Amino acid sequence: MSTPCPLDTLCPMHLDLSPDGGICHVGPTMARVLDGLSWHHRPVLELIHVDRPRGLDAFSDLVQQSGRKLRLRLRADEVRLSGVLVRKPCGGAIIDCSFGIGVGEAVARYGLSGRDFAPTDLSVEFLFLQEAKSAAMSASRRLNRRLQSARILAETQAFTDTLTGLGNRRALDQALDRLTHEGRPFALMQIDLDLFKAVNDSLGHGAGDAVLQAVAERIDAIVRSGDTAARVGGDEFVLIFPGLADAARLERIAARLIAAIEEPVFHDRQACRVSASIGIACSEHCATTGIAPLEAADRALYDAKHAGRGRAAFAKGHGSLAEPAVLKEP
Template identity: 50%
Template sequence: MNRDCCGALDQLLPMHAVLDDQGIILHVGPTLTKVFGDTSVVGQSVFDVVAFSRPKGISGAADLPKVLGRKLRLEAKGAVETRLTGVLARGDKNIYILDTSFGFAVAQSVTEHRLVSTDFSPTDLTVEMLFVIEAKSAAMSASRQLNQRLQAARIAAEEQAFTDTLTGLKNRRALDVVLERLRDQEFALIYLDLDYFKAVNDTHGHAAGDAVLQAVAKILVSNVRRNDTVARIGGDEFVIVCPGMIRQDALGRLARKMIDEIEVPIPFGDISAKISSSIGIVSHKGGEVSSMESLSEMADAALYAAKNAGRGQAVFAT
């Protein structure tokens, strides 16, 4: 083929190759040259640089007439193996023209071979298709980011709905969920109420009271296990749920330790707030109580028994 003809083919079919009747490559389009790693394959057999995977049985020049006009599945053996779709046509004087394209692998191939829009024919829809792929990818990315933000906002809203804003502990709503989940399991329910807290509030103001509540919350959290739940359900009322912990000796030690630490004066500005706490404890062995409400009433009754007994102590429900 003359130079003018090859130039026209390069512009119209930049991914073509011209073969003679023995399958020897006479010319390669500029984009297909990039696919071969910018290595010249002119003079080589097409079967040395391209594998014919479909139709099967195409292994030599004698097989080329069998696939004229048929859709071909090929694999270019360049620096990066690239799957291609192709069609073979007969040219003048025992010459074949093999035109190829990337097919569905176009996006990956464009990246691997660093191709740009000028590597494709002006009438090739590849550039438009790449734009659609890129736009779809961008839309999907934006959608994923939006979903992630919505999910994070939902989680934050749920967390806020179950959290006491002053202390960061769980609130009554969260406590109800925990108790319902543990209905058929063993756990201990600990009610704790602060002693002499009203005097701190009345004498030193609400800011001092808030600081005391926050300090007590830290004491309680530091004394329980990771799977325990600590909640603030009222002004100076706290509840602790301890799954699987029902032995009185262990619960008694935990209660005594919390009382002792709470009785250590809590600094606030120039003053030290002195308080104590009373505790009521009930153990639940699973299925014993008809409702979580009655279990809570038992713990509350034990709490007030502790207050009536002199405060600063723990009482087990009977």
């Protein structure tokens, strides 16, 4: 069994050179760097170029630099090294190398770790600091992602009605403020459920909650992705349609909503039946009357209820619906 070379531990990146400049041994880390290259007994200057001092093209010239700092470069992949050469008493030389400030790139390129460096090499400290920095940055990124997720969740919850999943009053106010600030036209529908109190009184609040959730799902299936649908009271909903002011389209949407909401909701095998009264207002018309769209829609909703359940009405001056749907009593 051969005796381990002490230099392999003290200088794992050394090159042991024969009197004619051939490589007769390399340290374990240098062996990893030269992996795939035929280095045994090969002239060192065929594998390594001396950048500084300049003009060292022969091994005899290189030996004259004993004790001086060398700037080296691997010819195969342009990796830069620092080195120092010392002569051996029996002839030849030892060149001890290091990566210098390029140690981080070298570690990634060759898959090195702290075990590949001498225990006293400052590169070990650098690797420790680099690993600590990487771990700290990774922990910071994880924390930032968690904080971002928590912030998004908190913001979502702050603007969401917990029972139905639609927006809440805050979401409605934000949407109205944004559209008003942008000066974009929009239509607004205020919906109030007819006979909802009767469901709550006769079948209980569980049935009432089931009705509200079903109504919210039906509303969500009808509105567009850019619209706002909010539950603003017990059985009150408000819808905002940006860019929509066509009375015929609004009439068709209202008719679809009334028809969808009239479909019975089953809770504990009991059919829960409600309908919807709808008040409609358009921002452009409200601008001429000086009445806020939400107030105008609320007045129109009162008119719809006063005329009979299960119908829709435009705010005064906005036009009128041709044949409003009327709730069929169960």
